Amino acid sequence: MNTRCPCCGWPSAEHVYPVSSHGDVQYVRCVCGVWLVVEAGRVVATAGRP
Secondary structure (H helix, E strand, O other): OOOEOOOOOOEHHHOOOOEEEEOOEEEEEOOOOOEEEEEOOEEEEEEOOO
């Protein structure tokens, strides 16, 4: 997974906070505070503010 956070550019593969996985979908908390919804290695949605 080489996708970067669209808000700060941090690599989503290098998450600092725990990941929640549901099948192929992962919910990753970026270092900037935004939640990333990652499906098949690509960020498909975000939530929150940096």
